[in-house]
């Protein structure tokens with residue numbers, strides 16, 4: 054985005070500063086002011102259709118966390134996000150370039166990308182996610198908006214994959230029929246591109262369908278009450294934890310857009326999915342992509358140090374399976390996005406989402422071979 058435009062938006066929040074892009078997220082755009090005081094974010098409103106509700110959730114949850122941090126003698130401005138309102142108190146600024154919000158920049162702190170984390174950092178992040186869930190145990194979960202409906206509804210994610218798969222098979226049939234009657238190659242290059250993607254994706258679609266019994270595991274538990282509905286973060290990649298620059302302690306869980314009612318297993322599972330692995334999520338060389346059992350055990354240790362007493366028996370049983378579930382779901386999401394022409398995740402090249410999907414499924418294949426009591 055243009056420097057001038059960013060400056061202008063900063064001013065709408067009462068801050069006169071220069072902003073530079075930071076971060077590696079797939080959804081929003083993040084900028085930090087050059088003076089290191091403010092974070093400006095453009096919210097992706099294709100994905101978050103009701104950004105006001107996102108901000109209401111964030112305000113409610115951070116208020117609860119701030120109170121808890123203060124009770125524990127900790128500094129709330131370092132322990133959670135602080136929203137900076139615009140002039141006249143609005144939490145969002147809308148311009149032709151999009152919808153923006155501002156946070157205080159948590160200074161003297163940094164995030165770590167999954168492929169760079171050490172085992173110690175991973176264990177500390179696990180404890181931070183555990184503390185986050187614990188601090189929000191008494192929060193009235195039903196008050197939260199569902200900022201992305203059915204976000205971790207794996208069964209619906211799978212149904213969508215099947216739907217898109219059928220659409221692509223129809224494309225292929227149509228093209229074949231036209232070729233037969235007209236005797237020439239299709240005159241629809243976009244359809245040809247869709248069909249090509251189908252062919253590339255086919256082995257992984259078949260794989261996803263072959264393990265579909267994984268999908269309802271947590272949903273069933275939520276439905277029968279063996280898994281409680283709780284406040285969940287829903288995007289527990291390690292780069293959503295801030296570490297203190299001096300002590301390297303995990304101080305804050307950030308990126309709260311997807312805080313919603315859900316299962317705590319989604320958070321455990323997604324953190325393992327994204328962090329207990331040996332390569333970047335989009336590593337092009339499949340042979341480098343592995344599940345990392347040692348990292349899994351470090352994460353589990355950190356998480357249980359905060360949450361062991363709070364979890365139900367069923368949740369404890371499903372720790373490793375929840376990682377399988379979230380890996381499966383994420384693979385399905387990347388694969389569906391690839392088949393649809395990448396409307397959701399930011400991509401740098403045409404096969405980007407296919408590479409991501411394939412890596413998830415490879416990790417899942419390894420996870421499914423592990424002993425259940427790991």
Ligand code: ADP
Pocket residue numbers: 075076077078079080081082083092134135156157158159160162163164292293295307308309
């Ligand atoms: P995305 O949804 O794109 O992942 P995040 O909210 O996670 O966006 O922000 C991206 C990165 O920006 C984070 O990983 C972190 O390094 C940095 N960041 C975001 N908010 C803050 C903040 N309030 N203070 C310090 N750093 C931040």
Ligand code: GN1
Pocket residue numbers: 077078079080081100287288290308311334383
């Ligand atoms: C997205 O923006 P980022 O990278 O934190 C996505 C997560 C996926 C993740 C996969 C709102 O998160 O659900 O697990 O990409 N966030 C949303 O890398 O869809």
Ligand code: MG
Pocket residue numbers: 078292293308
């Ligand atoms: Mg993030």
